[in-house]
Amino acid sequence: MTKEQKIAGFDPSQPGLADASIFGLPFTAEESEIIVVPAPWEVTVSYGAGASEGPEAVLEASFQVDLQHQEFPELWKQGIYFDSNAQIDEWAANSAKFKAMAQPVIKALESGKDIAGDAALQADLDAINIACGEFKDQLRKRVLDWMEQGKKVVLLGGDHSTPLGYYEALASKHDNFGLLHLDAHMDLRIAYEGFTYSHASIMYNALQLPQISKIVQVGIRDFCQQEVDVVKEQGSRVKVFTDTDLKAESFEGRTWKQQCDAIIEALPQKVCISFDIDGLYPWYCPNTGTPVPGGFSFEQAAYLFSRLAESGKEIIGFDLVEVAPGENDDWDGNVGARMLFHMCGILAKNNKMDVGGKISF
Template sequence: MSQSAASSLEKKLASFDPNALGDSAGGLYGLPFTVDEAQVVVVPVPWEVTVSYRGGTAQGPEAIREASLQVDLYEPDIPEAWRMGLAMEDEDEKVAEESRNLRTLAADYIGWLEAGQPADKAQNFATVPAQVTERGKVLLDYLKQKTGAYLDAGKGVVLLGGDHSTPLGYMHALAERHQEFGILQIDAHCDLRPAYEGFQYSHASIMYNALQLPQVKKLVQVGIRDLCQQEAELVEHSGGAW
């Protein structure tokens, strides 16, 4: 951080009132920090291409930003935690637009699957899985680069989706910088399905994809209430390693 930026940050720390009403002109929680000034950066990912029940998860990051203004900053265990700086990037509208376009395509394809794959419509959907998978890989690479740059700058990173598929690029960035790490997943579902509904980067495949990284040594799942036979067999054959 430059001297002028450090001076600007000191002024913000001195003038900010953590007891005041959340400032809607500020960032997450109404905090005044820029991404450059923050020690922790939140990366919003408005992506929900492969959701198989209801849409709306792409609006999650913005909804959380708005709701954060109603949350008090005081944390008894770390009373001045806000001073470390927390900032949320602006959403990338290109990501949001591509999600909207691909979501329509994927939803129609899923509807075709649920209808029993009528032969007269098969040609309409022949390329959809490959197209969605290709763009999912592009998103993975984009987020790997983005989150990796923040990690290399010494910042903490939070990735906020969107559907469950979104963290994979961040996991790849971590894998390039750590010999090993574990994942704590709090979820109703295992998300251990390979290429669910034909989509390699499906929301239902995020943990299966994460486990393909050799640096991921353990996966701890909490709150699981629903899984398929294939997932159950995968867990059983893990020998408790996951």
């Protein structure tokens, strides 16, 4: 059966096909324009857990997402495919293995112990850093394999350490791009708790890629002195829109539209979006790893992304990370699935795919 025949025979008003790919779509990887690469990895988490289960939670929730999106009513016809194979299963197994190994290291550091003076703990820390580096390299290769097939590839974490290999893949294709980074945290710590590839170090590690010419951080509301120092050292390469400043401007009459335009103006021509779900108000994803009071609404984030898609900038990819399912509800997964669908929509529209016209009532 051809893709056209599948489209003709598929009813988007019915619940998604449970035995199909993400969002219940009937298309194969070859028939899909967008590939979602899951990264079930959270080795270095020091507070909260569950992000490694985020991709599966988003996948399960995706079957309940109505495909008649107001902005992108025909997005589903482009095809979105959830990558899966034995290597990704191995990532999940290794995440659990090395996360267990990391916990004594973290506890020792939090109690003030010098890891360098404990041969066993230092050996474990070294092994963890090696494993995280290997995961990064494997992820980069997998993303590049899909890119070489002409696919638009997006990353679904996992904790916020996971996109580094994805950024390296993008850097091999684009010599100048920026990151639009939505988050409660700056993630500019240097080898946090001794972990080279810590979730709290992702943006510092991204800055080591010369192809990333700018990082624009939005919604930041938690940071340390070391991170402030990094921002100052980087000069104009890092632009920070803190939650405090954005809220103060809004209280004094500046609209979100005006703020979004300033954020977009600060970005270079090519943009990758990095969205840590804890950038949202905590009640949207209450089980995310390190919740912080404040944030922005789902609609504010979606509006910013939609405005970016129409701005003339080129969106080259995105990652969505730190979705962690709750034990007694599917709320985090549902929010993550709907944000993922919207982000796929803005990626498709920005890249001139036919997603249909906005529905007006």
